[in-house]
Amino acid sequence: MSGFMLRVGYGKTGRLRYLGHLEVLGSIDRIVRRAGLPFAVSQGFSPHMRIAFSPALPVGALSECEWFDLMLTSLVPVEEALGALVDASPRELAPTRAAYVDPRSPALGAWLDRVDWEIRLVGGGLTVDCVRAALDDVVSSGHVDYLRSGKPRTVDLRRTLVSCDVRGTGPDVLLGFKTRSSNDGALRPDVLAGAILGDSRLEGASCELMDVRKIGQWHEGEDGLISPLDLAVTTSA
Amino acid sequence: MRLAREPMFDRIEPLLPKVEKPTRYIDGEWGAIHDEESEFRVCLIYPDTYEIGLSNMGLAILYSAINSAEGMACERSYLPWVDMADLMRESEVPLLALESSCPVASFDVVGFTLAHEMACTNILEALDLSRIPVRASDRAEDDPIVLGGGPSVWNCEPMAPAFDAVLLGDGEEGIVDMCRCVKDGRSQGLSRSQILENLACVQGVYVPSLYDIVVGEGTTPWGVAVAREGSNAPAKVVKRVIPDLSATDPLPSGIVPFMHTVFDRQAIEVLRGCARGCRFCQAGITYRPVRERPQDQVVAACCKGLDRSGYDEVSLTSLSTTDHSECAQILHRLNASVAGKGVRVSIPSQRLDSFGVDMALEVAGDKRGGLTFAPEAGTQRLRDVINKNVTEGDLERAARNAFENGWRRMKLYFMMGLPTETDEDIVAIPAAAQRVLEIARDVIPKGQRGGVSVSISVAVFVPKAHTPFQWCGQLPIDEVRRRQRLLVESTHDRAIRVSYHDAETSLLEAFLSKGGRAVFDVIEDAWRSGCRFDAWSDHFRYDIWDAAATRHGYDIPAIASQGTPVGTRLPWEHTSPGVDPGFLEREWRRALDGITTQDCTRTSCVGCGVCPTLGVSNVIAGDRS
């Protein structure tokens, strides 16, 4: 079925950072319905909205660069569609930009394979130097072992970690890192943070607060990074 | 002591990463009302988790009623799950209202929904987390006035000491009157006790502290509540009633949660009350008369509600939706208007006849989940005793119709321990399931029988106040267990799945349903000993309850199974849903004689007394007969 694919960028900010991924999906489904957009519905036993999302953001993580692709049955001018979505959204989950893309564009989930993160760490005795030392220690080991749903897992840092750095702003320590995902896996921010903060690498310092923020996400093309809206097409009814 | 009104989200936020489902505590839902202007503030609390409370229709109605009233703002709170509650105590954070994140104890009025008996320790837990004394008598002048209301007020004595005032009956107007009374009293500088005196003058309001418990000749050991001389309190508090449902807003609160809630859909109340007259059913008495919402209003509200909320499902709710005289037309029109939008229309329960199946068909779309029917008793004799006016033939026709139309799974609800029940009635339960199964095998071609299942779920009968069975004792627990075994042993076909309610939960329910004001000591003791979330089977600790009762000299099993002679003065006789006590007595005698009583919305008045007492009548949109 042909249609018009509206690609929408949105944020997950403020208190709504605590929403789980499924809660975000459900909420956006409702936002689209409230916005009154002519969304397409799948065929079959339980018809549902034709919408696809960028990869799940961990509970508690902030982002202003989340995406969804919404299939519409008729063309609505971008500004009008975006306005209707914003009006139907809680402020902390509101769309910020949109454009039409080719309906045959690859699904966002796997296509967005480059993600940049920033983690703000606050805690007693935490310094840029001690965090940097812990990070270097983790990176030099080449991998991180962790538990997921009680099962031991390993993530290969050589494949998944592109670069990282540690900076300080006042009492906060900022850990920035760029990741690359593939079928072999992805580096989750909580996993890297867990490795740095765990295993008594910090010697006496403790982390009381951790703000995880997704800074950007792209597709890694042959000529560099491609942003989701780089695929925008001009459409006429 | 009244806490200061100050937002405290920053105190809760550090706890969020440590708890299950943080979405329960974050607010910001679409449709929530943030009113910082109004001077007078009410916080309504549902005494269970967010995802259960948010779906509660009653609370949604009251929330918008108060917020629409001049000069009042209403917020919500729910009981934090045990992980959060413990963290809050540890971090010294009081219970907060969701919208403003201000302490519940900073509000003028705090109202609880008494959803069911098993929520009683949760109410104490919520009060305590809020830092409001759990007993009304311990509250200071400036503490919030604590109100109760909802389905479980009909023997509210066991919880009465926790409430400053309780509203009986329909809440949408009553709650506003109560709040206005408190507001006026506060602005006139009246004392707490003067405000309570004034509340007692509001129709439908019961102020427990103005009634003394008198144990004497003709009463049960729990005594009766007698209005104190010289007070304004009426001898008998008669419930509030909204005469015409169409005069109320069909779309009250429009709060759309982020998280998955138990009823995650747009609900529209299509009718209130049920006059089928099942003799065990409390709601069947306390929500009379029957008031239908007209079809145009229902359809318009559904469409508007879906647009406003963005839900992909709309549910027509009531005690018996398929009894609505225009049910078929409403479903036709709704299905037509939502076509192509990926929206489902649902009705919560099916009537046990072919019409019920037709309506289920109307809403099923391409999907055929399970179909649920409630014959309640296995034999015709016992169904006549309880006035469940369905026959074997009805069940068989409904089953045949359902299987022919593609359903494969059927669930049948029964009760155990009903008055006059014998082993024959128990054995008849799996036999009924067996006949349904045979119909399935008859109707469904051989190759397609794989998914066929019939399950039976058997609850233990709990005698409830203001019903024709209010004098009954509960079946003793050993006998419940013996009959549960008999039930399982007489189920021979492996395609029939049997489940039954926990006997101890039902036992406690019976104790709480029968007891008087003194039971509060047991409730408080059980809560202080660690009971909360009693309705959650993995948190229910009967041993703690039993020990608490023993400490206060009560024997839960003995009290639960104790019958009361007709004519005895009952602990709830000072509260009235409008029903004539003589009617209940007559119904009890007819039950014993196996004589059924008709539904007054299909024939003529059967004299329950509600209409003349309350000055109302059944409001039927079309024709029910």
Ligand code: SF4
């Ligand atoms: S008074 Fe009569 S008509 Fe009214 S609810 Fe009772 S039985 Fe029905």
